[in-house]
Amino acid sequence: MIEEIQIRDLGVIESARIELHPGLTVITGETGAGKTMVLTGLGLLLGGKADAGAIRPGAETASVEGRFAPPAHHPALGLAADAGAMLDDDALLVVRTLASGRSRAHLGGRSVPQGLLGEIGAELVTVHGQSEQIRLRSPAHQRQALDAFAGPEHGHQLARYTQAHERRQDAQRSLDRWDSDTQAREAELERLETALERFDALEPRAGEDAELRAEAERLGNVEDLRTAAERAHLALGGGEDPDAPDAALALVDQARRELAGAADHDETLAEWNGRLDTVSYQLSDLLTEISSYTTGLEADPERLDQVHTRRAALTELARTYTDAGDLPALLEFAEHARERVTALTAPGAGRDALVAELDEVAAEEGEAAAAVTDGRRRAAREMAEAVDVELAGLAMPGAHLSVGLHERTELGPWGAEDVELLLAPHPGAPPRPLAKGASGGELSRVMLALEVAMARQLASTTDGRLPTFVFDEVDAGVGGQAAVEVGRRLAELARHTQVIVVTHLAQVAAFADRHLVVMKTSAAHQGGVTNSDIRKVEGPDRESELARMLSGDPTSHTALRHAAELLERPVVGR
Structure with missing residues (x-):
């Protein structure tokens, strides 16, 4: 999990320290207050591209420091150890510094390439935003979602297939070279x-x-x-x-x-x-x-x-x-x-040997492809059932997600079939590909349903070593009762791992275990430069923030009563 993030001179944030805990943390604030800078800072820690334009006006450098605490034997710890990084009380300290025209990355006290932070970040954190919803429309992303849902054993079979496919391609290229080089030979x-x-x-x-x-x-x-x-x-x-x-x-x-x-x-x-x-x-x-x-x-x-x-x-x-x-x-x-x-x-050598090798690896590839197909068929049924349950809870009763497996004419790098997710948003509606027929709000809910279903699946089939999930306005295009159910599902996901959500919906924020608010301060005291601060809100302060999100007025009695009602609503299953 992420324990702490410190930001200095990044965008509108002069200095901020964010303490994070297990469970569901929401980050709210007015438009332009600096919520984006929080995610920008996290993105830098995860190996994201540096932009010198993000340095706060008047400052020469910007920096982000993060403290990550993976469980014992986590793959990220192995990557860090290989780079010579040192642990601080079993935690990984990551520092990213920006200056004009360059950036530096440090991991556990050692200078490391930006790409290494990307590798470690991919093991520790999964970020979902508007771009993630767009990617959900792509067949590759849909196939990856199905393969992830299928579990670790399927992952082993997929890795076995990938290796066999590469060996078969190598053998085919060797045979092709042999046939094309007859005169030279x-x-x-x-x-x-x-x-x-x-x-x-x-x-x-x-x-x-x-x-x-x-x-x-x-x-x-x-x-x-x-x-x-x-x-x-x-x-x-x-x-x-x-x-x-x-x-x-x-x-x-x-x-x-x-x-x-x-x-x-x-x-x-x-x-x-x-x-x-x-x-x-x-x-x-x-x-x-x-x-x-x-x-x-x-x-x-x-x-x-x-x-x-x-x-x-x-x-x-x-x-x-x-x-x-x-x-x-x-x-x-x-x-x-x-x-x-x-x-x-020699008899049996030369082309005969290459043909024999190709036949052997092609048989291995076919066997591995069949195992991958079996795993996808099983996972397709289970994932569709699990997502349908979540969609019903997300104010889409009767919605049905189906997983199509379309056989390819020849084996590809990922197997014998293409994967396509189709959504029937309500009873009687024909299933249509997500890539064509789903609205932004439907995509948001499908993605969240997938994540919750996948977290449950992985929690039951692995040692529970799930990444931290970060959602950037995953509730875009959602309102009313659907927004409440989005919050409930995020809280359900947070039962299995750390979840961080940037949201503008009070119905979602009300489910948080920890509520952080990004607030702008007056620019008059900052030489005309706007500054933002981040603080935790509880009790009346939290009700005021929810009231602001509901009505725009943190003092509205009606909005305050509604905020109190939202906070009193129990989280199912918790």
């Missing part, structure tokens, strides 16, 4: 198959590029390699004279012999002698390997040419089909190409 398949033929002809291996590069280096430098090996062999072994005094192996053997005679007398020399033995063995093995390497090192121009040709072929193929232009990228391309070719040519 054939060209892709031909290109991939050609690439794989060239790849398979070369049969490249992972790491082959490094091997070929090393072999090319070796074959291209045979003489340099042979000279280096021969010189190393000479330095180690002395060439044809292995005992040459300057040969490394001969010097190691000499050192080993020098130590051998004294090794028995010192462990250190013995250890060195052993290490020299190892070095001698290793040098001997290395000499043998160098000799073998030199013997096998031969120039092979033909093989070198083959290596260069192979490397060039791999490079050309890689640059043709990959951005990197190297062997690893070519191997990866070939792997993906084979997978794509398989997907394009």
Whole structure:
């Protein structure tokens, strides 16, 4: 519920604090007193569009602060928490500030986008005004009313259908793209198959590029390699004279012999002698390997040419089909190409798979649509009966609301049927679509009857978590006994949730649990700028306000007696 609203420098309101409570609250006041600014301020808190022209003349900024107290685990609390908002004693504080050319929104102490206030506001408050009555004429609004009346389980089925419908549309688009891209797909398949033929002809291996590069280096430098090996062999072994005094192996053997005679007398020399033995063995093995390497090192121009040709072929193929232009990228391309070719040519793949998927999701869509239709049929009967009862109480005895479900030629985003509300305003009258045949007063009463019936339905099928209802002159075009019954129905709705009503009818205001009056003060003390204040009226003050609404004269004895009679009338069911 809304606990409090504070308004500063908005329109004719310089400063006002509105305390709200559960039940039915009415807001009244003379024309031009500022009732509209109260709803404008609430609209700003609910994410409405900001208008710098609403700032009070002479002020630089305007602000509206609201305190909302949702029940525990309400969806609005989750949205606020995701935005980083902090609660104040389990309440959400919302602030909207207007300045020339811009506005700012804060939620729980955090700056947030205006759109987030709209999301949270939609969960917390439902506003009905003249525009809402106009929307009731639209088929979309009528369908939404029926779906809301059908309850949460129907809502789950509708969400399931919406998802299935979107999946079916996606599957149909995929199939359409497949059929329209036949030439491009054939060209892709031909290109991939050609690439794989060239790849398979070369049969490249992972790491082959490094091997070929090393072999090319070796074959291209045979003489340099042979000279280096021969010189190393000479330095180690002395060439044809292995005992040459300057040969490394001969010097190691000499050192080993020098130590051998004294090794028995010192462990250190013995250890060195052993290490020299190892070095001698290793040098001997290395000499043998160098000799073998030199013997096998031969120039092979033909093989070198083959290596260069192979490397060039791999490079050309890689640059043709990959951005990197190297062997690893070519191997990866070939792997993906084979997978794509398989997907394009395998039995049961390609178009067959798309058709199978479309059939599957279409079946799911049809099943979900049937469930939605069943829910609407049930809800249509129940809603018509419930609204008829409310219309009878709203001075429309014998009026009948019927709900037409018209089957569509194809499934739409909302299901298999269009919804149309028809009204027979009195016995014997033919039912006519609300969009064409209902007057403003009849629309007001139908809308109120729908809201009361829906509140009762939701209160019985859910945990009672209903939004706050705000009505802006919902009684327009209504008078006499019908106005009394409108007030009674608003009071009935307020048994289930908080209701706030802006009204000009005393018959409606008399049913309020709390009566607030917007009053203008003299402009002479405000520099010529009119100011309005909001205060709660009780007892004689409330009778005077009702008398003013009845006759225009708050002191009229006749109007005061009538006001007292209105306040004494009991509220049925309360």
